[in-house]
Amino acid sequence: MAEQKNWAKDKNNARWDNLARGLYRFRSNRLSMLGLLMLLFTVFVAVFAPLIAPFPEDASGATNVLERLQAPSETHLFGTDKVGRDIFSRVVMGTGLALQVGTVIILLATSIGVTIGAISGYAGGWLDDLLMRITDIFLTVPALVLAIAISAALGKGIINAMIGISLVWWPGFARLTRSLVLSLREEPFVEAAYGIGAGHARIIFRHILPNAASPIIIKMTTDFGFAVLTAAALGFIGLGAQPPTPEWGAMINDGRRYFPDEWWIATFPGLAIWLMVFSWNLIGDGLRDVLDPRSRR
Amino acid sequence: MNIRFYILRRVVLIIPTLIGLSLLTFAIARIVPGDPVGLAAGPRATEEIKEALRREFGLDQPLPVQYIDYISGLFQGDWGQSLYTRREVLGDLRAFWPATLELTTAAVIIATLLGVPAGVISAMYRNRLPDHVARVLSLFFVSFPSFWLAMIFQTWFGRDLGMLPIGKRLPVLVAPPQATTGLFLVDSLIQLDFATFAVSLRHLFIPALVLSFGAFASITRITRASMVEALEKDFVRMERAIGIPYRVIIFKYVLRNALIATVTVVSLNFGWLMAGAILIETIFDWPGLGLYAVEASLSLDFQPIMGIAVLYGIVFSVVNILTDIVYGILDPRIRYG
Numbered sequence: 001m002a003e004q005k006n007w008a009k010d011k012n013n014a015r016w017d018n019l020a021r022g023l024y025r026f027r028s029n030r031l032s033m034l035g036l037l038m039l040l041f042t043v044f045v046a047v048f049a050p051l052i053a054p055f056p057e058d059a060s061g062a063t064n065v066l067e068r069l070q071a072p073s074e075t076h077l078f079g080t081d082k083v084g085r086d087i088f089s090r091v092v093m094g095t096g097l098a099l100q101v102g103t104v105i106i107l108l109a110t111s112i113g114v115t116i117g118a119i120s121g122y123a124g125g126w127l128d129d130l131l132m133r134i135t136d137i138f139l140t141v142p143a144l145v146l147a148i149a150i151s152a153a154l155g156k157g158i159i160n161a162m163i164g165i166s167l168v169w170w171p172g173f174a175r176l177t178r179s180l181v182l183s184l185r186e187e188p189f190v191e192a193a194y195g196i197g198a199g200h201a202r203i204i205f206r207h208i209l210p211n212a213a214s215p216i217i218i219k220m221t222t223d224f225g226f227a228v229l230t231a232a233a234l235g236f237i238g239l240g241a242q243p244p245t246p247e248w249g250a251m252i253n254d255g256r257r258y259f260p261d262e263w264w265i266a267t268f269p270g271l272a273i274w275l276m277v278f279s280w281n282l283i284g285d286g287l288r289d290v291l292d293p294r295s296r297r
Numbered sequence: 298m299n300i301r302f303y304i305l306r307r308v309v310l311i312i313p314t315l316i317g318l319s320l321l322t323f324a325i326a327r328i329v330p331g332d333p334v335g336l337a338a339g340p341r342a343t344e345e346i347k348e349a350l351r352r353e354f355g356l357d358q359p360l361p362v363q364y365i366d367y368i369s370g371l372f373q374g375d376w377g378q379s380l381y382t383r384r385e386v387l388g389d390l391r392a393f394w395p396a397t398l399e400l401t402t403a404a405v406i407i408a409t410l411l412g413v414p415a416g417v418i419s420a421m422y423r424n425r426l427p428d429h430v431a432r433v434l435s436l437f438f439v440s441f442p443s444f445w446l447a448m449i450f451q452t453w454f455g456r457d458l459g460m461l462p463i464g465k466r467l468p469v470l471v472a473p474p475q476a477t478t479g480l481f482l483v484d485s486l487i488q489l490d491f492a493t494f495a496v497s498l499r500h501l502f503i504p505a506l507v508l509s510f511g512a513f514a515s516i517t518r519i520t521r522a523s524m525v526e527a528l529e530k531d532f533v534r535m536e537r538a539i540g541i542p543y544r545v546i547i548f549k550y551v552l553r554n555a556l557i558a559t560v561t562v563v564s565l566n567f568g569w570l571m572a573g574a575i576l577i578e579t580i581f582d583w584p585g586l587g588l589y590a591v592e593a594s595l596s597l598d599f600q601p602i603m604g605i606a607v608l609y610g611i612v613f614s615v616v617n618i619l620t621d622i623v624y625g626i627l628d629p630r631i632r633y634g
Contacts (some may be wrong), residue, residue: 031433137317140610142572145590146325149602152594153325229442233576236444237591252445260452270445278440281514285436 032286
C-alpha cells in the first residue's frame with residue numbers, strides 16, 4: 001500500500017514538473033504575458049461591469065432620446081447611440097456576454113468533438129469510418145455558412161447562435177482527438193490497463209484522454225478568439241443577440257447606418273471585440289510554443 | 298497510378314459527400330421551428346393561400362419524398378426555387394457566384410503574397426526582431442472583426458482619402474465586360490478592355506485586402522514553421538558547405554520544400570475566406586453570394602441556403618483536388634494512389 005502511494009506521488013511530481021517548466025516558458029514569452037494581462041483585464045471588466053458602467057440600465061432597454069447620437073464626452077466616454085444609450089456602459093456590460101458566449105461554444109464543441117474523436121480513434125473499423133465521414137461532411141462547408149443556416153433555422157437569438165456555432169465547431173476537435181487517440185492507444189500503458197481488466201470507458205477517459213489533453217487545450221485557447229468573432233459576425237448579420245442585448249456584433253450593426261458621421265457607435269464595440277480576440281490569440285500563440293516544442297524553435 | 302485516373306476517382310468521390318451534405322442541409326431546413334411559408338405568404342395570407350404555397354413547393358409531401366425530389370433535382374440542375382422571389386436557385390447562384398469567387402481568389406492571392414514572404418523572413422530571422430514583428434502583426438490583424446475593419450477601410454480609403462471606390466464591382470455608368478467567366482478581371486482582359494480592368498481592380502482592392510487579413514496569420518505561421526524545419530535538413534548544410542549563396546538556398550531549395558505545407562493551409566483558407574466573404578460583401582455592397590445568403594437566412598428562405606451550402610461543398614472538394622495536384626507539381630516524389 002505504501003509503495004503504491006509513493007508511486008502515485010512520483011507521477012504527480014512529474015506532472016507538476018512539466019507544468020512548472022511550461023509555466024516558466026509561458027512566462028518568458030512577453031507577448032503571451034501581455035495577452036494574459038489583457039484577458040485578465042476583460043475578465044475584471046466583466047465581473048465588475050455594473051460598478052464600472054455609469055449607466056448600467058442602458059444595457060437592458062432603457063432609452064434616453066434627448067441625448068441621442070452624442071459624440072464622446074466626459075459623461076458619455078464612447079458617445080451615445082440612436083436612442084441615447086451610453087455606448088461605454090453597453091460595451092462594458094457586453095464583456096461578460098462575449099466571454100460567456102466564447103466559453104459555451106468552446107466547451108460544447110470540445111465535448112462533442114472529443115467524444116466523437118475518442119470513440120472513432122479507439123474503436124476503429126466501421127464505426128471510425130462512419131464517424132469520420134460525418135465529420136468530413138461538416139468540414140466540407142465553411143463553418144460560418146453552416147452556422148448561419150443552423151442559427152437561422154433555430155430562430156434568431158443568442159442561445160440559438162451559440163448552439164449553431166457549436167454544432168459546426170466540433171469537427172476540428174474530433175479530427176484532432178482521433179489522431180491523438182490513434183497513436184496513444186498503441187502505447188504499452190493502454191495494454192497494461194487492458195491487461196488488468198480496465199473497461200473501454202475507463203481506458204479512454206482515465207488513461208488515454210489525460211495524455212491527449214495538451215493539444216486539445218491549445219486548440220481550445222486558439223479557437224476561443226475565433227469563436228467570439230464568429231458569434232459577433234452572427235450578431236452583425238442579425239441572427240445572434242437581439243436588441244436591446246448589448247452584444248458587440250449587433251451593436252456594430254446598429255451603428256452601421258450612422259457610420260462614419262456618428263462613428264463612435266460602431267467603432268468602440270469593434271475595438272472591444274478586437275481586444276478580447278487579440279488577447280486570446282496572443283495566449284494561444286504562447287501556449288502552442290509551450291506545449292508543442294516543434295512549433296517554435 | 299495514372300494521374301488522370303486519380304483525378305477521376307476523386308471527382309466521383311465528391312458524389313457521396315454531396316449526398317451527405319444535402320442530407321445535412323435538408324435536415325437543417327426541415328427542423329425550422331418557424332413557419333417559412335407563413336413568412337413568405339405575408340401576414341394577411343389565408344390558410345388556403347398558405348396551403349397552395351405548400352403544395353406548390355412540395356412541402357405537403359412526406360419528408361422522404363421531399364428529400365428524394367430534392368436530391369434528384371440537384372443532379373438534374375433543378376436546385377429548387379426561392380420562396381420569395383420565385384427565382385430558380387441555380388440561376389441565382391450562377392449570377393452571384395462569380396463575384397464571390399473573384400473576391401475570394403483575390404483575397405487568397407493577397408494573403409499568400411503577404412504571408413509567404415513574412416513567413417520566410419520570420420524563419421530567416423528566427424527569434425529576432427523581424428520574426429517578432431511579423432508574428433505580432435499577423436495576430437494583430439487576424440483579431441479584428443472583418444466586417445468592422447471593412448467599414449473603417451471603406452471610410453478611410455473611399456471617403457476620406459477619396460482614393461478608391463467605396464463599394465460595388467463597377468461604377469454605375471461602366472458596363473460589365475461581356476461575360477465569359479463572370480470574373481470581371483478575367484473577362485475584361487479577354488476583351489482587351491484595359492480601362493474596365495483597371496476600374497474593376499480598383500473596386501476589388503479594398504474588399505479583397507480586408508478579407509485577406511483573415512488568412513494572413515495562418516499562412517505566415519505555417520510557412521515559418523516548415524521553413525525552420527527545412528532549414529535544419531542536411532541538404533542545407535551541404536549546400537552551404539559547397540558555397541551556394543544563402544539566398545539561392547533559401548528561395549530555390551528550402552522554400553520549395555516548405556511550400557507543401559503552405560499549399561495545404563492556403564487551400565483551407567480558400568474555404569474560410571469564401572465564408573468570410575459573406576460579411577465583407579454586405580459592407581461593400583458586393584453583389585455576390587454573401588448578400589444573397591444573408592437575405593435568404595434572415596427570411597428563412599431555405600432553398601437558396603441549401604443551394605449555397607451544396608455549392609460551397611462542391612467548390613471546397615474541387616479545391617482539395619487541385620491542392621493534391623499542386624502537391625505533385627511541387628514535389629515530384631509524391632505519387633498519387
